[in-house]
Amino acid sequence: MYTTIDWHIEDDVGHLVLNQPPTNRMNLLFFEELDHLTSNIIPQSDLKALLIYGKGRHFSSGAELSDIIDSSAKESESENIMFERLSINNRSFLNIYKLPIPVVSAIKGICLGSAFEMVMFSHFRFSSHEAILGLPEVTFDLMPGCGGTQRLTELLGRAKAMEMMLSGNSIMAEEALSLQIVDKIITKKELIDFSLEFIRQIADAYSHRNIPFYKQRFL
């Protein structure tokens, strides 16, 4: 159904797999397909949980500026076109965040920029030992544009969030765990199985479909 996403349902769990290995770059088509999936398909699927991961060695390297800038448009229009595109990305991330079922991201390898932003909109984050997470936008004289400044601040508090976003430094899984950005570290071979087992254990406890899951405290 999609080119950039492998979407399938197994045992009532939705698998949202970023499917452009090796880097699973989030290009324009990916965000269009993500919008369709999160706006039209997932809300109408009777899922008990959503699991997000990347095909191959990495979660995703994120988006590149060339993917969202329309170089053929005039400067004034170009800014508006970009804003419209990014607003669609925001909508997709919010759709994920507000799902009334648990959303788990399983993170292997690199998870940078928009990819890191996306996993911060999931409810649980499990990562492999060698995972690398970060918001490097500032090193290009940019900033996170799809929720990074909000979600990281909510997760870390102002001080740490400011340090991480102004430095642009990425962090390894261990540090992410100590900062409570990542909830658990699992070997990469067991990451998906662990995530599915976790989902199996908690999903039944959260059958109150009308209460957005993000409003419920769990871990």
Place this chain on the structure above:
Amino acid sequence: MKRNDFLKMELQDCLGIITLNNPPQNFIPTPDFIDEDALVSFLQMQEIKGIVITGNGRHFSAGADLENLKSLSLFPEELSKSLTYGKKLLSIIENSNLPVVAAIKGICFGGGFEIALSAHIRVCSENALFAFPEINHQLMPGLGGAVKLPLLAGVSDALQLLLSGNTIDAQKAKSMHIIDYIVPQKEVIDFSVQMLTQLVKDRPRYVIEAIVQSIMNSGKLPLEQALEKETRLFCKLAINANL
């Protein structure tokens, strides 16, 4: 002491250094402790990419000058005006869209604590002490301390500090998430200056401002609105970066 002597404001490379300058205890003479225009024009200096607030000498600040406060309290309208002005000053610092680090040595009480809470990152010495002693005078913090402390420390710890007037040490303050870094007394300023310089020196001021502004929207605005503002700020930077 004259009001405009209390804060020493200097440019040091890419940082603005604000020193509470009434040693040894750096008592704050009045709640409206500096002229607003002087503060604003200092913060607007384009060379400045970050702010460090510290105290002259061994202490950060022991808080308000109680004698001045007592005489001021004879004129409730004046007191109220002065406190409103003081809150505005702290809000100007906190919302300057530049990263603000409080470098705290020794005593950090009452109004001094409130000044420290207007920073985004707090570094303190191993021997630093924190308290809101206002309750001992049947008072409460007047410059936003009772509002900001619960946001950092949670309602439970904030209530205990504010109602008891108890003094806590650096470790306890760190465990309450009030303090981000504890370093030896001698290193407090150097550590703060170096850490902040590392964060900002290679960045254009407008990029720093956009990021800090967006971070400050978190918790102030509903998520959807904050996301929209973030995306707007991003687009402005992206158009610039792509030129």
